[in-house]
Amino acid sequence: MRDPFILEASPGKFVLYGTTDPNLWGGPATGFDCFISDDLESWDGPLPAFRPPAGFWADTQFWAPEVVGRDGRFFMFATFASADPQAGPRGIQVLVADEATGPFAPWSDGPVTPRDVPCLDGTLHLDDDGTPWLVYSRGAEGIPGGEPGISDGEMYALRLSADLRAPVGSPALLFRASAAAWSKPLWFPPGVEPPEQLNLGKDPLFTDGPYLVRSAGGSLQMLWSSFGDEGYAMGVAKSASGTVAGPWSQRDEPLWARNGGHGMIFTDSRGVSRLVFHWPNDTPSERVKLVPVEITDDDIRIS
Template sequence: MTTRRTLLNMTAALAVSGVSLSAGDSARADDQATLTLPNMPLHDPWIVADKATRTYHLFTSNRERLSGQPGIGVMAYRSRDLKHWTKPHRVFALPQGVWADGGGWAPEVHQWQGRWYLFVTVHNEKMPLPVGASGQANYRRATVLAVADTPEGPFTLVRNGEPVAPKALMTLDGTLYADPAGQPWMVYAHEWIQTGVGTMEALPLNPDLSAKGPPRLLFKGSDSPWAVPQQGQNIVTDGPQLYRTSGGALMMLWSSWGADGYIQTLARSASGDLFGPWEQLPMWLGKGSGHGMLFHTFDGQLMLIVHRPFKNARGYLYEVRDTGPSLELVRQRTDLDFDATPLPPFKP
């Protein structure tokens, strides 16, 4: 076991090298960043680049065999360089007594009004909803919120885990977007299981991130030529993330199922406004790649992380270029993700 003297010596050595440690880092200074992305099972990855500690936090659904901590929830790997990662720690566990008993999907962590908010999708298959357009059984599924003072957590449920969107809607993958006026919105996927053709919708929020009004439609999954119907005419919408380019263009990353599996695709608002109209651009990646998100490294490089394949997934990193009017996928960073069979950007 690492002694207090050893911890102090490690902290001092890091300070000399110019790396500062927060209290949380000091308490876990014996964690060794020995993992690389090929050794890190994950799904729906989300990275926060925390400038205060110069640490990358990679959030994904909690798995007890990896974190060593049980429960439906969220865990996070940590890294200083995007190449070497620590064993994951559970940062959120769904408490007993709330309505949900499963999920922990698509965790996103956003800074809002000085605190860090976790958006995570949970469900309960024993709470049925009326059968929807797909003909499949519907049940309660929704994004809920939890909050912490730092991205390290632990995160505590907000409003006892009540869904942000209306309870009658089967929704998932909520993401936070603040428009140019500072109005917060939750953009989410309305589940194809309920709608048949999945949609992207936006819900206005109050400053405390509770619902302020009814949701509004942004676009349908069938608007994209790259989205292929599954199980009849059903079309999936997954994983939205909004990004404003240097030229003021409003982009949305999102995922669906294509001709060769899960895909990472892109849309752009023709007006620059959240309510579009949205034009569907050529997809970025196929062959099981998807649910990606954009983040900036500490040296300013815009990056994309995706998972693939859909089952038993790992994370893969790509450089992205902000062209002003749009975004371009440049190249896979195999020096960081160690992919022996890299997948180049899709060329239509």
């Protein structure tokens, strides 16, 4: 599994989602599976959380599902793409279900992200007044489905309607990968062959896997992934305004530097926080890793 995400659907009942298709880079997509647990150690599954309905616009690169509970229902934000160029570029669509384990069905009318540029890895953030924002990445050239002409991956925020079905206004650029001193051009460790869909000739910097977390004191920080000196890595950005608009400053060193990433912070009903991510970053060896973390007003640190 890549891109793991954990939801506590009810006290002591956990659901794990992630990118679960074996042909994750460009093969035909099956959907998303999930797993359930009552202790975060033993997991039952897989359970079919989402299977695309007949006529669904996407058929490949089903990536990075995140699920939130809202108004008695469960909403999934996930990345989808199509092998048919006429279907448009990769985007983030919203799905809905009555149960945390699904079955999920389309909620938004196709992607909520812009229909003219490829986007990936959406995460929901709520302002203090409850306004919903989708924070997501635009991939650099050389990444599967990346955008020609972009050599420096970008992070955006897009306001959503209250019902999470449509965008409101235009997306705002939050920062680029090069803003972080630790972000380096994409590379793979010796002996690890990159997926054939990658074209590394452009030496792209990239952004992916955003996740926003607010500290007890009100500080807003963002976990996000790129590549560093030791492979795939996760860094931390902080909003000076305490809002999604930023401006965002970057921690000098990555939170996790060693060939693992696309993480989220899961805080359970007892108040225990864990960094959840996939490690290593070598297909098909990726596994879900949970590491205790401490969240302060100024930083996120591994305990």
